[in-house]
Amino acid sequence: MLSSIGVPGLIIILVLALILFGPSKLPQLGKAVGDTLREFKKSTRDIVNDVKEPFEDEDKNKKN
Numbered sequence: 001m002l003s004s005i006g007v008p009g010l011i012i013i014l015v016l017a018l019i020l021f022g023p024s025k026l027p028q029l030g031k032a033v034g035d036t037l038r039e040f041k042k043s044t045r046d047i048v049n050d051v052k053e054p055f056e057d058e059d060k061n062k063k064n
Contacts (some may be wrong), residue, residue: 005013021029 017029018026
């Protein structure tokens with residue numbers, strides 16, 4: 001989805017964000033987005049590990 005935006009689209013989005021939020025709020029906004037993505041990735045990784053763990057334990061038991 002993001003690959004179809006292109007460079008001109010990203011420039012327009014960045015200019016609009018600069019106009020809407022101002023230069024002083026953009027670093028705070030970027031940090032908040034980064035923190036949110038980090039938490040989402042961590043939660044997703046935890047869920048995947050919780051789902052995979054029983055199957056891995058079952059495979060180990062079958063080998064023994």
